[in-house]
Each structure stands twice: as structure tokens, then as C-alpha cells.
Amino acid sequence: MYKLLLGSLLASMAFAAPSQTAPTEADCQQASDNCAAIGRWNFSVALGAGVRTNPVIHSQDIPLVVIPQVSYYGKRVFLNNLDLGFTLAEGNSSSISLIASPGYDRVFFYRSDLQNIFVSGFSGSGYNATVVRSDAQGAVAFPPKSRRITYLAGPEWTFKFEGVTGQVDLLHEITAQDHGNEIRAALGIPLIERGRIGSLGVNVGITWKSAAIVNYYYGSPNLYEAGSALNPFIKFKFSRPLSGKWRLDALVQYERLGRAIANSPIVTEDQVVTAFIGATYPF
């Protein structure tokens, strides 16, 4: 399936590939929400209150209090928080990059994961509960195991059409942990753009995880061996300027966990809800 999707994506990329072979700044003449200065680091921090629910059994929800953001854009390379990328081609309406991005699911097992940084104090305890199968006659221990930081890499295609932005990532795990594949696809749709009360946008998307990834986080040999999982999500984000450089941000995201994940003995919820409201200051 992965190869089929990869082939389809590369074909669509070839069809829609921008004419330029080097990144262009044709419609980016100044800094804006869509454009970043080349060669400059961008830092911001959000202070507020929020939570991300944790579907893993015996784990606590993840509080969101202080959330830093960092990015850097060179002529071709970019850093977007924990994502690294190299832009192969960029046009006014689409771009093709090679990216490396961390595996997301580890955040539910390790509070100290970099993707949880500054969200709360570092407990570092991680998931180590002894879990039983609910459908077993007798209690069967679900052996604890370490889940290392993983990175996935592959091509990313982004496009823009009539104000809607789209993104497709085809990723393969490159840190020799699970050798799994992941497909991420999303659309960003502005609902209100710089209106009197602020801006409102919605993101919808899916994340497909191969069985290797699902089993690395949620499976155990001879106890629970899962297949692939498809997680759809929807996110609303509201933003409005405050005094000075401060900005009010509020968001709520709902992600439905695929059946292969939700059915794992160590998962008690079939959804992850993230909500946050706070003030963001860009440095």
C-alpha cells in the first residue's frame, strides 16, 4: 500500500511540480503569516492553559502551559520545531521538500519527550504500568518496554489553491526502531481571515500508520499484534492580536484513533482531544 501511495504521490507531484527548481519568493515580499524571512531565526512562546488527553492506560493527561516555538528558514533548508526539511522546488502554489519529523506517539508514553517540552515538568517516568488483557480468562501482563525517539523521513508536497493549503507527507522510519511507514495528509482552510474579531481556521487531515509503527508503540508479540491504523483529525484555531506583539491563540483539536490503536490493551480511549487558550509572544 505504501509503495502504491508513494507512486501516486510522486506522479501527482510530477504533474503539479512548480516550474522553478529553486525556492522562489515571488509573492513573499514581506513578513506575514505565510512568509518568513530567509536567514532569520524565529522564536515565540505561548503562555496559557490547556490539555492534551492521553489515551494510554494509567497515564495522565498532558497539561499545556508553556509552549515554545522555533523555526528557521534558509534558502532551501528549514527547521520547524522538531521537523527538518530541505526544499527541492518551490513555486507560488506548491513546493516539494524532503523532511524529517519525529514519530508522534511517543508523547503518550514519555512526559519528557521533546514534543512535550515545556508543556509540564519533566517527570521522566514514562509508561511502565502492568496491564491486563480485558478479554483474557486470567490476567496477562502486558510487558513494559522502552519506546525510543524515532524519526521519519520522506518527501512532502505542499500546495495552495483558492486559499486552501494542503500537505502530503510520505514518511519512512529512519532511526532503525520500527522500520514503519507513515502517511500524513491535511488541508488548512481559513474560515475568517483577519476579521474584526480575529482569524479562524480549520485543519482536517489523516495520519496513516503502518502496522510496524502501531505495534512498536501499542503492541506486544503474542499478546497484541495490530495492523495499520488510520487516524483522522480536525482542528479549529482562533487567533487575534492583543496589545503590542502579543497575540491571543485558542485551539481545539480532535483526533480519532484508528481501530488498531484503540483496540490495544494499553489504550483506553479511542480519541485524543487537545485544547489550549493563551497568549503568544513572538520574539
Add this chain to the structure above:
Amino acid sequence: LSRPLLAPRTRFSRGAIAAVIALNCGGMAATVSADEPAPASGVDIRLQLSPRVCTLALKDKRCQTEVHASWQAPRQESLCLIVLQRPDVKRCWENYSEGTYSIKMVFADDLTFQLRDPELRQILSSEILHVIREAIHYRHQRRDPWNVFE
């Protein structure tokens, strides 16, 4: 780091530091009239600045350098050197045919150095120390819908 042309020792500061006056201005505060005085006619006084240009790199916000100003006149003159954007800077000479003045400065925009008569009414000579900023280029910012904040 970028450096201004013709400046042997130059560095730039990112912070908003007040300019450091290297030489004593004799306690006199220059008062530059808002009305631009007319240039004096028939006066052949040469004013030279070093550096003449400060080029700011992308990451720099201000120039910080020592500016050397020198002037020569065919006969003895009484005049004052001022910087339009810095009313606190003033250096005067009485009956000299040449003079030099050095000052450490921090600045973000062009500086206009002028030689004027002691009453500051007539402009005898004028030079501008230009600030040139490296052009900023922009590119599309990547969206990451899986990030909480994007």
C-alpha cells in the same frame, strides 16, 4: 559580521545602546535649527568621513563604529562640526585651516555631518554616512497541521 567600508575596526551591536561620545564637546549643547540653513557660497571647505558607508548584515540592527571626520580649508576658519541626528555632538574650531574629530557612535540610520559657522546658521560643508541594509528575502512558511499551533 558585516563591517562598514573603510573602517579598520568596526563592530555592530544588536542592542539599543546609547552612543558613546569619545571626545568632550566642551559642555556645549548643539542646537540645530529645524530650518535648514542655506549653504554658504564661495566657501571651499572639504569635509571627509571615514567610514562613509556602514553595511548591516541581516542579523544586525545597528552600526557601532568609530567615525573619523576631517576637514581642510584654504584659509583659517572658525567653524563647528555637528551631526544633524545627534544634537549632543558638537565640535568647534577657532581660526584653524584643518581639523579632525573622532567619535564612537551607534546608529541605525544615515548620519549627516555638517560644518557650520560658529552661529550654526550657514552650512559650510556636508557629508552623509550612509547605512545600507542587506536586503531581506522571504519565502513561504511551512505549514505543519500536526503541530498544536499551526
